[in-house]
Amino acid sequence: MRLLIIGRLNGELVTASKIAMSRGAAVTQADGVEQGLGVLRAKGADLVMIDVGLPIRAFVTALGEERIRTPVVACGTGSDARAAVAAIQAGAKEYVPLPPDPELIAAVLEAVAADARAFVWRDPAMERVVTLAEQVARSDASVLISGESGTGKEVLARHVHAKSSRAQKPFVSVNCAAIPDALLESELFGHEKGAFTGAVARRIGKFEEASGGTLLLDEISEMDVRLQAKLLRALQERVIDRVGGAQPVRVDLRVLATSNRNLAEEVRKGSFREDLLYRLNVVHLRLPALRERPADILELAGHFARKYAEVNGVPARPLSAEARRLLVTNPWRGNVRELENTLHRAVLLASGAEIGPEAIRTPEGDALDGPVGTAARAVQTAEAVTRSLVGRTVAEVERDLILDTLDHCLGNRTHAARILGISIRTLRNKLNEYTDAGVPVPEPGQARAIAAYG
Incomplete structure (x- = not known):
């Protein structure tokens, strides 16, 4: 874990640096923004902690212009609430009050140093x-x-x-x-x-x-x-x-x-x-697909249930027998990522002493009722979609499919290309064609604008 601290190491920042080093971080210090940018250009870093009194907006803008994607955390005296808000608005991911709390510093380092998803398997x-x-x-x-x-x-x-x-x-x-x-x-x-x-x-x-x-x-x-x-x-x-x-x-x-x-x-x-x-x-x-390693499904489900209970501050609940059956029989076409999102929703929707099948739902809130119900709905949906395509050109259908998928991914082109089964290069070319034709295309992080086009 490589931590860059930008700001003069006086008092509280010295303490923060010592805490970070005690947690295994390799700490580099820079007095100001320009020196900090120089360190990032020359050595890189996994996390930047910057004094809230420095020009954070200019620093974050400079990172963007140079395509340096290191996350930024601001730090300052805990009583300066307006400075904390301004730092977040300027582009800092978090605000750490000083004097530093060892557990808070450790949590920030842990969140950045490792992927949040633990490596869990049993199959x-x-x-x-x-x-x-x-x-x-x-x-x-x-x-x-x-x-x-x-x-x-x-x-x-x-x-x-x-x-x-x-x-x-x-x-x-x-x-x-x-x-x-x-x-x-x-x-x-x-x-x-x-x-x-x-x-x-x-x-x-x-x-x-x-x-x-x-x-x-x-x-x-x-x-x-x-x-x-x-x-x-x-x-x-x-x-x-x-x-x-x-x-x-x-x-x-x-x-x-x-x-x-x-x-x-x-x-x-x-x-x-x-x-x-x-x-x-x-x-x-x-790596086998999740449906090819069924013993991992319940192991991962239990891990995600505990994780998101802690993240959301709700009681940890076990999965009921019916919920476990439902999870094991689902095909999980989105693999571990889909399972994780499903358990996150289940933790938020569950009531009572267990996570029951009523909490296992799709992103749209529909019940997840196993492969039989899924297959029946798929046939009905396919028939309805086929009927809706009659009278339209292939180019029109392709355009709507691409834009609807991009909308589903909130403008994330990489995810959309994966879902569509095309390269990111092909997707970019198609989107450029639509933009030239005056068709609105969502930017990353945005949903599709509702507009009429021919």
């Missing part, structure tokens, strides 16, 4: 995957982790890192599907000042930020083929070239990659390099 199918993962964890071999969306590929990657000899070094993750092709190269390899418009200073990339530790290339199948060639050289030679740089930079790290696609099939299509697949696929960990 023999999952046991085989975990056993193989732990056998290879201490090596430096590249590992490819595949599986459907929501199966927990990043959680398994973090587990491999935690069991490796690099566990005390950084774990850095980059989502290849969420970053435009034009920016992904500098995100991975860094850039020199003036390399392109907006490159206001030298900045290290994820390869250098993960030095000594582990780099996770999440959804690597979405990476452009041209960039794959540069990645292949980095993996083979352990040398990278910053964008605009004149000298190669040597790196020491372990690379993990995830994909929800069949990369061998992508090679046949010509969208993924065969030599890169061989380089990544030294060890292949295939």
